[in-house]
Amino acid sequence: MAHQQVTIARIYLHEGEHLLSKIMNILHDEERVAGVTVLRGITGFGKDGKVRTSSLADLSLDSPLVVEFYDAPDRVDAAIEKLLRRLDLNHVVTWSGVRHTQTN
Incomplete structure (x- = not known):
């Protein structure tokens, strides 16, 4: 079995920020990181203290999101620098x- 050091990064946001497509474009098209997974949360809150939750009755589409990605440490550092420079994360x-x- 081969082993490789990686850095894993998580970005916490919510759908109402409308940043997901921009983040995915940077990670996939520009930085070409090794892997990305996006998770939609059931409930959560952030710096503003507003609780965001998903339910069948809630059509606001403002659920919490987690974007998780990984790659070699220097590649993740470069991707994070670009994301922070271009987006309000x-x-x-x-x-x-x-x-x-x-x-094998």
């Missing part, structure tokens, strides 16, 4: 990890 966290791949 308030909550970005990173941590180190190990990517495990099978070798």
